[in-house]
Amino acid sequence: MYRFIDQGVSSLSLLKPEIWVHCPACQKLAKIIEIQEGESETVKVFCTQCTYRKALQHIRVQSYDYMRYYFNLNQNMAEWSGTCEVEINTKCKICKEGKYKYLRQYTRKSLIPREITVSCNFCLRESRFDDSAYTLRKVSYSKVGFDPYYAYPLFLNIAVRHGQICVYNPMHLEILKSFIQADLRERKFPNYNRSYFSRLPAWIKSTRNRKEILKAILRLEQMASTIQPLTNK
Structure with a gap:
């Protein structure tokens, strides 16, 4: 055997x-x-x-x-019609102790808000981020x-x-x-x-x-x- x-x-x-x-x-x-x-x-x-x-x-x-596999692309995203992932990982400039952290998938790019509001995980101060401030990826399976x-x-x-x-x-x-x-x-x-x-x-x-x-x-x-x-x- x-x-x-x-x-x-x-x-x-x-x-x-x-x-x-x-x-x-x-x-x-x-x-x-x-x-x-x-x-x-x-x-x-x-x-x-x-x-x-x-x-x-x-x-x-x-x-x-x-x-799952990820392509780290902010460019050429206009050609992508599938699932997208948005990530924000930025240090808070006010309290300098916390971070603004956000990670979410959207079934298509058109569903991503023009601005994303995130709270600092330390001082809880809210801040808004547009597409110039976050990382955008296309997600495939x-x-x-x-x-x-x-x-x-x-x-x-x-x-x-x-x-x-x-x-x-x-x-x-x-x-x-x-x-x-x-x-x-x-x-x-x-x-x-x-x-x-x-x-x-x-x-x-x-x-x-x-x-x-x-x-x-x-x-x-x-x-x-x-x-x-x-x-x-």
Whole structure:
């Protein structure tokens, strides 16, 4: 009997060290990687086959399960028709002890008030803020088959009878395979809802679908094995 012990693997850890996606130019394998440059961190995507290269905007992720992702943009918001988030985090200039703090989502930009009234959390003095004083973000939600940050289509993605099986990289695929083929699944940490495996759809976790899913995983392994190792670009 094969036993799998869930040690609390999070979605965040599965995104490292890279995300495999389809190149938008040639549809071959491209990789999203984080690069440490001194004290700063940049995110880049590069194709392993063609000349496609792009520096990606750093994204501040709020949700521990990475189902939400945020683009820190005050510019080009006129093109966005979806959910927006307004944040105010400003020190009070009167009492110099408290802050004006505000965080709220709006289903579209037109619903945001022209001025937002916020009270200082120390002296309770009210102040009004317009769009020149607050941070405005557009909020998106991840889609099945796309990476949860930049919405590139995932390279290791395959359709089965009940839905799609998609992983970020070969390491993610290996971990998912170990979970699926286990006869006994256990966990050894208190907060189960923070685990990647707790977020999997019921049809993936069902033993009834084990053979079909393992066949799909085998096909994904074959796809990954055909990728030739590359020198650093």
